[in-house]
Amino acid sequence: MRLLREVRAEIAGARAVVIGRSLLVGRPMALLLANADATVTLCHSKTRDLAAEVRQADIVIAAIGHAELVRGDWIKQGAYVIDVGMTRTGDGKLVGDVEFLAAAQRARAITPVPGGVGPMTIACLLENTVEAAKRRRG
Numbered sequence: 001m002r003l004l005r006e007v008r009a010e011i012a013g014a015r016a017v018v019i020g021r022s023l024l025v026g027r028p029m030a031l032l033l034a035n036a037d038a039t040v041t042l043c044h045s046k047t048r049d050l051a052a053e054v055r056q057a058d059i060v061i062a063a064i065g066h067a068e069l070v071r072g073d074w075i076k077q078g079a080y081v082i083d084v085g086m087t088r089t090g091d092g093k094l095v096g097d098v099e100f101l102a103a104a105q106r107a108r109a110i111t112p113v114p115g116g117v118g119p120m121t122i123a124c125l126l127e128n129t130v131e132a133a134k135r136r137r138g
Helices: 002-006 026-035 050-055 100-104 117-137
Strands: 015-019 039-043 059-062 080-083
Touching: 002 080, 002 117, 015 026, 015 050, 026 039, 026 059, 039 050
Parallel strands: 015 039, 015 059, 059 080
Antiparallel strands: none
């Protein structure tokens, strides 16, 4: 949500697709988006015609753990794409769940893998740690 706020994404009223239904990322993200008044579709490995679901989305959260499952041409022009996935390919390259280069041609904003969600997660954890320390000291 912080990444979406940083790029000033209009969440209220947006169509959001969350790919992945894990308890750690997918389901909580779907709830956060719904609480921010997005219309949310939660997709997973058994979703029929995933491409059609993604093509309608103003916001795509990919957290399924399958290297480049989301093709770049599935991304709606001007969509916001957050790629949470990280998979190491056979040649040792780290890639996300989204075909980055092709998707970046269409997306308004997209997180890279590596260098996107991971560093933001660390920054938020550090921010929370500092805030907790301040509160403890009074």
